[in-house]
Amino acid sequence: MDKQNISHIGIAVADLEKAIKIYSLITGDNKPEIFEVYDQKVKVAIFSSDGFPGGKIELLTPTSDDSPIAKFLSKKGEGLHHICIYVDDINQKLEELINFGAELIDKKPRKGAEGHLIAFIHPNSTGNVLIELEQRTTE
Secondary structure (H helix, E strand, O other): OOOOEEEEEEEEOOOOHHHHHHHHHHHOOOOOEEEEEEEEEEEEEEEOOOOOOOEEEEEEEEEEOOHHHHHHHHHHHEEEEEEEEEOOOHHHHHHHHHHHHEEEEEOEEOOOOOEEEEEEOOOOHOOOOOOEEEOOOOO
């Protein structure tokens, strides 16, 4: 059985409500799930992959001026923020990356917007692309 490798694409936006309107039109998902990730000072809207297999779309907007997304928006503007890849064992994958010498933002997993374990790899190690790892769940 083939496993889907991409969990989602993260897109930083300044105006979440405006972005939800256009992505609802694009995806056909008029009711994205909305979460607030308090420790990251971010609010996210997640569009389901039902209508477009291959991953979800996650819109991110800051809830505070010192949010990592606020810093991203001020430096780079709106746009692609990260790509999230499923892994079967996030702790093992982080250990492999550490042994490889990759620069990690998170050396230990933490809970993401949907409550799944996540960790970020620094763009310096991945061709200037922020990569998020997400523990695959068995649903």
